[in-house]
């Protein structure tokens with residue numbers, strides 16, 4: 001399809017829908033979770049109809065996010081193996097961040113930063129699900145030993161922190177790297193974007209198209 | 211229960227000062243286990259005053275009934291049969307319930323503003339209208355006291371009859387106790403009273419008698435006179451050196467401020483990176 005235009009397909013409808021289900025539920029979890037975590041974020045309670053509703057909804061939203069993230073993880077798994085080219089690319093990170101990078105190694109569909117994001121989410125989202133399950137009132141928490149509930153509360157906060165920081169970086173990177181957002185909204189990026197940011201992937205896509 | 215006549219020293223999920231201009235006396239309830247006959251009049255008085263009617267449970271083979279604290283049983287008598295010396299059976303009966311810690315783990319953990327308050331007189335009270343039912347108070351409490359009701363998903367526990375104290379009455383259990391095993395007053399007076407009881411017990415051969423006012427939680431506003439203060443666990447598992455769990459300390463003491471700061475800094479870093487470096491645009495030549 002992309003031969004006539006200057007666009008390349010990057011995500012199909014399923015991938016996009018899946019991504020945004022994860023993104024929306026994740027943001028709802030961050031807001032309700034931060035309200036439960038720190039008084040400076042208490043006003044997020046009101047977005048959910050008050051503290052009690054936030055407490056009730058948070059774990060159910062968590063289950064939706066966990067299940068939909070599984071889908072995303074399976075779809076993106078194969079593209080996220082870290083290669084030597086990626087490590088080479090990482091050496092130029094300072095230049096890349098300063099918008100001064102030239103002659104970068106030819107990386108594939110994702111750069112190493114995106115891959116780190118992917119693997120950190122693969123690590124922490126199941127941790128959040130598991131620890132969240134253990135502290136889930138009133139259904140499950142009462143059956144677990146108090147020591148385990150305390151441990152899970154701490155782990156839940158730490159894992160959420162890692163996830164939130166990773167996602168802040170992710171959202172910023174998507175915004176900072178002009179031309180990326182359309183990948184997840186319309187499914188396409190420009191050929192120039194693909195050639196510039198992910199040359200090896202662009203070549204592969206072109207080969208397939210011929 | 212909201213009480214405007216008592217000032218508040220600490221309030222859950224609140225970072226600004228609570229109303230605290232009035233000066234109230236620090237109070238305490240002293241339970242002298244050596245005087246308790248296990249009649250459960252206090253348990254009944256608690257139900258009576260607080261309008262609580264727990265389900266009639268089953269006899270589990272001992273006098274403990276109900277067998278545990280519940281959202282509707284804020285105090286229960288625990289009966290332990292122990293032989294501290296061989297062939298000398300002792301029946302150690304402990305009135306269990308909230309200890310009204312000076313450093314309350316429940317309040318530290320609670321994420322809902324004003325669901326848990328500590329009055330300036332030391333009483334720790336749950337205000338159910340602000341409770342969101344998350345159970346963090348259970349996670350935070352070193353004495354396994356708060357209970358979430360199955361009926362309304364709100365946390366309940368002993369109020370130390372804060373509503374009675376506020377108008378100058380003693381707690382219902384104190385008023386009703388037929389042997390005078392429960393007394394109530396200024397915390398200093400109660401410690402003084404306990405000293406007299408401990409001296410008496412020691413003269414009767416209980417050489418390890420002592421006051422239970424655990425300093426790991428900053429002291430408590432419910433204290434026990436124990437015949438065997440060296441072994442509190444004899445009294446149906448009363449903890450020896452209770453303190454807020456290190457896990458809860460890390461979670462609410464260390465992680466809470468540090469991680470919040472970390473998140474804030476990440477956002478700022480992104481913003482200022484953009485201000486400094488500008489967007490990452492694909493150059494004109496590659497556009498072709």
Ligand code: HEM
Pocket residue numbers: 010019022023024026027072076080109110114115117118121167170171174180181182183184
């Ligand atoms: C408003 C918020 C978000 C925006 C604007 C956004 C944007 C994007 C964009 C543009 C991509 C494609 C990047 C590329 O193809 O190079 C992407 C990929 C992805 N996003 Fe998001 N996203 C958001 C929130 C989230 C959240 C909350 C999560 C998960 C918890 C998430 C997980 C992912 C994953 C796993 C990928 C694939 C990247 C990889 O596998 O390395 N996103 N996102």
Ligand code: SF4
Pocket residue numbers: 222316319320321322325326336340341342343344345346347348356364365
């Ligand atoms: S359940 Fe406990 S910790 Fe949670 S809001 Fe109610 S009183 Fe606070």
Ligand code: SF4
Pocket residue numbers: 307308309310311314315316317334350351352353354355356367
């Ligand atoms: S005993 Fe438990 S519920 Fe009572 S004040 Fe102490 S921490 Fe809170």
